[in-house]
Amino acid sequence: MKTIKDKVAKLSFVALLMTLSAAMLYTPTASAHGEKSQAAFMRMRTIHWFDLNWSKPVVEVNETMEISGKFHVFAGWPETVDKPEVSFLNIGIPGPVFIRAGSWIGDQLVPRSVTLELGETYSFRVLLKARRPGEWHVHTMMNVEGGGPIIGPGKFVTITGTMGSFTNELTTLTGQTIDLETWGLSNIYFWHGLWYLVGVAWLVYWCRRPVFIPRHLAVSAGKLDGLITDGDKKVAIIFFVGTIGLVLFGMGQANSKYPVTTPLQAGLMRGMVPLEMPEVSINVKVEEASYRVPGRAMQMTLTITNNGDSAVRLGEFNTASVRFLDPEVYQDDSGYPADLLADAGLSVSDNSPIQPGETRTIEVTASDAAWEVYRLSDLIYDPDSRFAGLLFFFDENGNRQMVMVDAPLIPVFI
Amino acid sequence: MSASQSAVRSRAEAVKVSRTFDYLIIWTLFMVLIGGYHIHFMLTGGDWDFWSDWKDRRLWVTVVPIVSITFPAAVQAMAWSRYRLPFGATLCVLGLLLGEWINRYLNFWGWTYFPVNFVFPSNLVPGAILLDVVLMLSGSFTLTAVLGGMAWGLVFYPGNWPIIAPLHIPIEYNGMMFTLADLQGYHYVRTGTPEYIRMVEKGTLRTFGKDVAPVSAFFSAFVSILIYFLWHFFGNWFSQTRFVQST
Structure with a gap:
């Protein structure tokens, strides 16, 4: 009995040492910000980010880079999330590895919270100055009071150099440079x-x-x-x-x-100027939509009417920042994060040009592992089983039209 | 040695044991306060104490003294009632500040790289000394609550002003005016702390124009008096010795 006790004690001690060693030696880099764990309907039916650009993949400490693009505030904002009446254009990074040197919605600097209007599209840019060396996942992000953070796509950016050389020099209104x-x-x-x-x-x-x-x-x-x-x-x-x-x-x-001091500055900024989007001449009606769980594919039956004067083809379906493209119509060369880009993930039953005045019903399938990887398939467990996204149509000259879709989604389990 | 015999055999030995006991208890109490008071303060004062861009002249001045007079009142009640020791408040505050500085330096700066001039804690020492001295000179918890609690609330803002004043210098940045503290909050990205969470300059205490801080300090001082009363009772309850009668 004593021998058994001794052995158990010894093995327990070895196990303890191994656990401690593993805990101390294995410290993997955290490479994401929980974006996949955010409810799918939040990502699909709130803020739609598109035309994004990360200006540089590598920057040195003290250098700047910019994230720019557009976001559409979805008109069918879910009832379970507060409206974006108090929102803050943030940036999703692991702490102050960059400093936010500036952020703009349209031409307006937005250091404070802003009011956004449903159904509008805004341009934005965030200027970042590199501070701490490393490889960091840099996300677009919008915080909404009563809704939480709505995180957009993220891309890795490498900062080189040393943090000790970082400076943040400014000149105050009293003339001091600090x-x-x-x-x-x-x-x-x-x-x-x-x-x-x-x-x-x-x-x-x-x-x-x-x-x-x-x-x-x-x-x-x-x-x-x-x-x-x-x-x-x-x-x-x-x-x-x-x-x-x-x-x-x-x-x-x-x-x-310090004879001249002022109180902290605060206040909500209203009147953000939205983008003037080209008039949409395409009408899309979602006849039905289903998500096939085993096939990781979403299928939509759309009736499309082209009221414009040039023929158009469906080139992209963008939902929750995952982009499904039909490569015959549109190919992306913007350097969009590869894990969010299904460059051949969109198939259309008949994607020949829809002529002006023509109405056509088509079957559209958006399939990619991203449905699973980005946990969008969890939509079927959300409190409001609807999907939403942006459809991009292109004419022969490369002109683009953006159309919102929003409809109930029926899961197919077998 | 039987249970009825003394553990010490001489006066010198008794003094030595007593002093050893003193150091052990002081150290243990200090460590318990670092933990307990620190957790309490982080949960109730939280962001107002973490970030320079929350340290405004209205809510910071109001909230921090009210939520921080708790443990000093309780420990004062214990230390004064049981030992006639007038250092309860100071001991608490020194424990809190040590814990906060360890946290701010190792976690906020060492781990997440927020600059220390953005995340320094509030200074509570002046109020603590006044609270202890008032208790010692008056020997009355009522007077300590009224005069000491009042002093605790009133001295908070002037006691911190030399520390935060340099961060309230104005600056023009991309066409807008900020204080340097505002700019720190904007520059040093807090993904989980969006700007609208910041509760600064909210409220209706605008009767005296721009002189908001004194009004906030008086309000804070009045509430601190009430909180002192409440928490000194807690201190009394927790420091009572109860004996169970053997059957």
Whole structure:
């Protein structure tokens, strides 16, 4: 019995050591931001990101890069998510590996929250300055109050160099040029250190003498005389006056050193100017839509009417940032993240040009592993089983029209 | 040695044991406060203390003193009632600040690389010393609640102003005016903390024009008095010794 116990103890100890070693040595890089775990309907029916461009794949510390593109605020915004009346154009990165040097919706700088209108399309750009070396997944992102973060596509960007060389120099309205990375740091350490020492001095004063047992015995016996002496009271008054004096001195000194200060700035920004999109001359009606679970494919029956003056073909279906393309109509050369691009994932039963004035019913299938990888198939478990997305039609000259689709989705399990 | 015999055999030995006990208890209490008070404060004060762009003259001034007077009141009640020791508030605040600085330096800066001048904690030491001194000189929890609680709330903003003033210098950036603290919040990306979560300059305390901080400080001081009363009762309850009668 003892031998068995010893063996169990030894093996347990080895297992513990192995676990600790594994935990310490195996530290893989986190390479995503949970975008796949966000409910599929949130990604499909809120903000649709398109025409995205990451200006550089590699930047050095202190260099800038830009993410630009457009987003469409879906008119059929789900009831379970608050409307984007208070939204913030954010960026999905693992902490401040870049600083956000600027962000714009249209031409308006948007350092604060904004109001977005349903059904409108906006252009945006985010200027980032590289700060911390590494390979980082950089996402577009819109935070919506009452809705949470709505994350867009992400692409890896590499930062080279050393973080020690990063500077964030700015000139204030009082004419000082400062490095925001370290501005005021020694002042913070000084005041915190000074006050901590004052606090420690007060503690040490009381801990010089016996602290707990004799005092507890005296208090329990009602012998309070001598526990607080006249000398103690004098020292306490010195601390009291000294504290108030130091606070007043610090405040006076700060006011004379920084005579011009302003309160923190806040407030909602309204009136974001949407893009003027070309008039849509194509009418699309979703007759039915189903998601075939075993085949990882979504099938739509669409009735399309071309009211324009040139023939068009369906080239792209974009939903939740996953792009399904028909390569015979449109090929992407923008460097869009490969895992989100099904470059031959769209098949159309009859994709010959739809002539002006023609109405045609077609079967469209969007199939790719991305349905599973990006957990869009989980849509069938969402509280509102509908899908939505952008259809892009192209004419012979490469002109593009964007049409929103939104319809119930029926899962097919067998 | 039987259970009825003393563990010490001389006065010198008793003094030595007593002092060892003092250091052990102080150290243990300090560590418990670092943990307990820190968690309490992070859950209730949270972002107001984490980020410089939350440290405004209205809600920061109001919220932080109110939620932070809790543990000092409770520990004061224990230390004064049981030991006539007037350092409960200071001990709490020093523990909290040490815990916060460890957190801010190792986690916020060392792990996620937010600059320290963006994530420094609020300074609570002046209020703690005033609270301890008022208790010691008055010997009354009522006076400590009223005068000390008031001082705790009132001294908070001026006690922190020398630290935050440099971050309130205005700057023009891409055609808009910011303070440097606002710009820190904009530059140093917090994916999980969108701008609208920031609760700054919200409220109706605008009677005195631009002098918002004193009004907020007085309001905070009044509520601190009430919270002091409540939490000093907690301190009393938790420091009672109860004996069970043997049958």
